[in-house]
Amino acid sequence: MDHSLRHRVSVAIDPEMRGVPGLSMFNQLVVAGILVLIAIAVLETEVHVIRNYGWLMTALKLALFVFFAAEYVLRLWVAPLNPRFRSALQFALTPAALLDLAVLVTFVTPFLGLEAAVFRLLQLTRILRLARLGRYSRAMNLLFDAFRSRSTELMLSALLAFSLMLGASTLLYLVENQAQPEAFGSIPRAMWWAVETL
Template identity: 35%
Template sequence: MTLRKYLHQQITIGSWPDGRLTGLNKLLICMILAAVLVGVVSTEPVILNEWRSEILIAEILFGAFFLIEYLARIYSAPEEEGLGSPWGKRWRFIRSPIGLIDLAVVLVSLAPFFIANAAALRLLRLMRVFSLAKLGHFSAAMREILTALKERSYDLLVCAALALSLLLVGASGLYWLEGDLQPDHFGSIPRALWWAVITLTTVGYGDAYPITAAGKVVGSFVALGGVLLVALPTGIFAAAFSDAMQRRREAVARALAEIENG
């Protein structure tokens, strides 16, 4: 086995028939989570002032680690299945969404050493949460979930259409009933839409609310409809997740059976 093929198997999820995580995969996950944790806590001035040197060392280590990982993925890209020249496959990885995320994480990790502006540094540290997106490398199940959601795109579209219709009906009702009484909040349908969204999602900030009996009736229907509409996509997502996990278990079982029989 060549070094490139071995490296590809170690850093790419799905290279093993049972989909298990390699030791390097687990190390990468730990480094991603640690980088995000450091990026989050370093936005607290008290912690940053007390642990500035340690945080700087950690950022150097994270930046170097993610740079090495990024270069390793480019180096091992020719081992990906499919047609194309080695450099063509490398270029395809660099341009892919996950490749661009990897590059962004590397740049964000190393940028503080080249930018002196304090405000920019705080923003870059906050952007370290991009590291979480790299976990997509290690979750074949996520691909299954996205596939299941695409299969239910029509159901989700229907839910979105129902929600939009209820928002427009509620906003129009309050505009008609209380537009003259509360012009700041309900003087137009776009203004009333803010109230409709907050009511539909059951957040209820309290900055805008109906004051007439008819307006309260409309608000009640919007609130009750919101409870029902929130439950619909939740059920769709749950069913999609269940189907995805079942397909994943079946795929792993088939792979193990082929190994045992072969």
């Protein structure tokens, strides 16, 4: 019975064990949870949002911490069923599992006085990993091949565009900060204005 339950859990949470294209309902919940956490990480940088909805964000983060901690433990439990891993420890030492553990640590970083928003953005890589193993793996491989073949040009273009936007936003902040603090009270707000006007 235990093996049967373990196998069903493995199929539900490990895309490699699923055997059919697409993400399981469980992994769709994981993706949704990650997107919520990223949204929270971005919103937490805005003082007005924290002042009015800080309690809600704390409650959501606590619920998602419990969910992701349970998911991590379940992944360790079913890891030996995957032929790639001989033990839970071997799985725990993979870059993907270490990233999952690092994401769990981001939940406690605010209590240690560390900035969590940057670390939470690491969760985007989990979405890419799940999508790569899901239904769109062939399409994503083609997309990645196209990006890889022009990676230098794309990187230089993105760097130039970001540098221009950051420079313009910094100038806007320095010039308009005192006159219009609601629109240009910080560099991110000035950047948002720059993006919005494009």
